[in-house]
Amino acid sequence: MLTRLIAAVTTVILAITLPGNPAQATASDDPPATGRSVVPVRVDPSNATSGSAVFVECYLRANDPILYPGEHLILGDGFFSSCWPADPDVCRVETDLEVYNPYSSLWQVYASGPVKYGPPCKGLKSRAASYGCEPSSRQYSYRTRAYGTIVEGGIGTSAVATSPSVRYYCY
Numbered sequence: 001m002l003t004r005l006i007a008a009v010t011t012v013i014l015a016i017t018l019p020g021n022p023a024q025a026t027a028s029d030d031p032p033a034t035g036r037s038v039v040p041v042r043v044d045p046s047n048a049t050s051g052s053a054v055f056v057e058c059y060l061r062a063n064d065p066i067l068y069p070g071e072h073l074i075l076g077d078g079f080f081s082s083c084w085p086a087d088p089d090v091c092r093v094e095t096d097l098e099v100y101n102p103y104s105s106l107w108q109v110y111a112s113g114p115v116k117y118g119p120p121c122k123g124l125k126s127r128a129a130s131y132g133c134e135p136s137s138r139q140y141s142y143r144t145r146a147y148g149t150i151v152e153g154g155i156g157t158s159a160v161a162t163s164p165s166v167r168y169y170c171y
Contacts, residue, residue, distance in 0.1 A: 037062050038081070041159040043088060043152040058083040058091065058121055060148035062161040065097055067168045072132050074170065078113070078146020078161065079125035088150040091121035097128040100141040100165065107143065121150070133170035141165040 042057045058080045065076040078095030095113035100106075113128035128144065144163040149156060 037064075037161055037163045039159045039161045041080075041148050041150050041157055043150060043155050043157055054152060056083065056086065056088045056150060056152045058088065058148070058150050060093070060146055060159050060161045062095070062144040062146040062163040064163045064166050065142040065144050065168075067133075067170060069170075072134065072170060074110075074130040074133055074142055074168065076111075076113075076128045076142070076144030076163070077125055078128070078144060078148070079123060080118075080121045080148060081123075083121045083150075087119040087121045088152040089119075090149075090151040091118045091124060092116070092149040093124050093126045094147050095126040095128040096145045096147075097130055098143050098145060099171070100143075110142070133168075136169050136171045139167040139169055140171045141167050 038059055038061045040057055041060050042055070044055055059082050061079055061081045063077040063079075065074050067074050074097060076095055076097040078093055080091060080093060083091075092115060094115045096109045097111040097113075098107040099110045101108050111128045111130045113126035116124050116126045118124040126146070143165045146161045147158065148161070149158040
């Protein structure tokens with residue numbers, strides 16, 4: 001059974017193209033507005049062909065990146081904050097820390113966290129740590145993106161949560 005669940009998660013992950021968020025060109029160093037920092041991830045069995053799935057909903061969260069200035073380290077966390085009415089059969093989360101490049105008007109991945117699997121899903125966390133940033137005379141914008149997948153009864157779904165951007169004198 002566990003082998004089938006892992007295969008189902010792998011199939012769902014490979015079949016889903018996680019949406020990027022290319023920015024539109026602007027004359028400003030400010031990045032465009034981003035998505036929501038908390039998003040629901042739902043498996044709704046009403047459309048299922050098998051009778052083994054039940055309704056499950058988890059909330060995926062992307063925390064604002066935090067700068068630890070003494071260590072020149074920026075951290076971004078992504079995690080499932082809760083699941084209702086119970087944990088799904090399988091959950092997966094991973095996190096990217098992104099920096100906005102005003103010259104290309106694009107968000108670029110600065111660091112990636114490890115992929116984490118559950119259950120348990122509540123509190124399942126992936127932390128993306130920068131490999132260290134250097135103090136800078138100008139501010140750079142950072143955000144956290146969390147990618148989450150849940151599978152219940154062979155039915156899988158994914159979502160992306162994006163934190164608001166924050167600015168630090170560090171690159």
